[in-house]
Amino acid sequence: xxxxxxxxxxxxxxxxxxxxxxxxxxxxxxxxxxxxxxxxxxxxxxxxxxxxxxxxxxxxxxxxxxxxxxxxxxxxxxxxxxxxxxxxxxxxxxxxxxxxxxxxxxxxxxxxxxxxxxxxxxxxxxxxxxxxxxxxxxxxxxxxxxxxxxxxxxxxxxxxxxxx
Numbered sequence: 037x038x039x040x041x042x043x044x045x046x047x048x049x050x051x052x053x054x055x056x057x058x059x060x061x062x063x064x065x066x067x068x069x070x071x072x073x074x075x076x077x078x079x080x081x082x083x084x085x086x087x088x089x090x091x092x093x094x095x096x097x098x099x100x101x102x103x104x105x106x107x108x109x110x111x112x113x114x115x116x117x118x119x120x121x122x123x124x125x126x127x128x129x130x131x132x133x134x135x136x137x138x139x140x141x142x143x144x145x146x147x148x149x150x151x152x153x154x155x156x157x158x159x160x161x162x163x164x165x166x167x168x169x170x171x172x173x174x175x176x177x178x179x180x181x182x183x184x185x186x187x188x189x190x191x192x193x194x195x196x197x198x199x200x
Contacts, residue, residue: 081195153193
């Protein structure tokens with residue numbers, strides 16, 4: 037083997053070795069920079085300054101902007117225009133400011149979410165409860181059982197983060 041072929045061979049082997057050494061480092065550094073991916077809907081919000089449960093309940097008694105984290109129980113299967121979110125032992129009905137954005141219609145159950153907007157303790161009318169039940173695909177028999185308004189916390193979100 038001539039010297040030039042030998043040096044070309046060594047040079048090629050160094051390149052291949054370098055690729056195999058650097059590629060895993062790049063892959064690891066990228067995957068460790070984000071422990072989970074986030075999807076944003078509405079106004080882009082941060083995951084900072086999230087209220088604890090008791091502060092959230094207090095903020096729902098007055099009109100004040102709040103940020104809270106919870107677990108998605110369901111979303112509107114027709115448009116993605118509402119979500120049911122569990123926060124501690126409460127389930128809140130989340131709608132979106134000015135009907136200005138939607139979330140995915142499927143695949144959200146049990147995902148973590150961060151909501152920023154305005155909570156309020158509210159009476160949800162029978163008409164609205166029936167509308168939500170219809171959107172959720174409930175049977176007519178189940179919808180007809182709704183005869184009383186519910187008093188619960190509702191939330192109008194201006195921005196939503198969903199952790200994938």
